[in-house]
Amino acid sequence: MKHGTTHHAAKAPSQRQLRVAEEIRHVLAGVFLRGEIRDPELADVQITVTEVRIGPDLKRATAFVTRLGRSDIADKLPALRRAAPFLRGIIARSLRLRAAPDLSFQADTSIDYAMHVDALLRAPEVARDLDKSN
Structure with missing residues (x-):
């Protein structure tokens, strides 16, 4: 353990991690x-990659994916996992990395959550309560 760090402290990603x-x-x-x-299963499926997080050793990367306007991205995760070796090869060639990271995929539900919160805030009873507090 490095001096001054605790076992539970999460270290912010390095500039290299963020760039890769x-x-x-x-x-x-x-x-x-x-x-x-x-x-x-992925033909004609529009997938948006919202974020990629990579470990400090650059050996594992998690891609957060969504389908804008759709909530069925979780159904596509098995097909994305099957495609991971193919995608890893493309990444290795494109980025000229010595070793491309292992890829995993995770559904990004933050957009769905934001749309749900927005819908709640627009509900008449919530809007009425918000007006009363002003």
């Missing part, structure tokens, strides 16, 4: 935009 993660997000977004994955 964003480059991976960009490559994945391009692959999905161009429809380069041949899996029939």
Whole structure:
């Protein structure tokens, strides 16, 4: 353990982690935009990569994905996992990395949550309560 750190402290990602993660997000977004994955479950499926997080050793990356306006991204995770080796190869070639990170995919539900909160705030009874507090 380094001096002055606690076992529970989460370390902020380094500039290199952030840069590599964003480059991976960009490559994945391009692959999905161009429809380069041949899996029939992913054909004609618009996938948005909202964020990529990568570990300090750059060996594991998690891509957060969503389908804008749809809530069925979780159904596509098994197909994305099958496509991970193919995507890893594209990342390795695109970024000229010695070793591309292992990829995992996770549904990004933050947009769905934000839309739910927005809908709640627009509900007449909530709007009425908010007006009373002003």
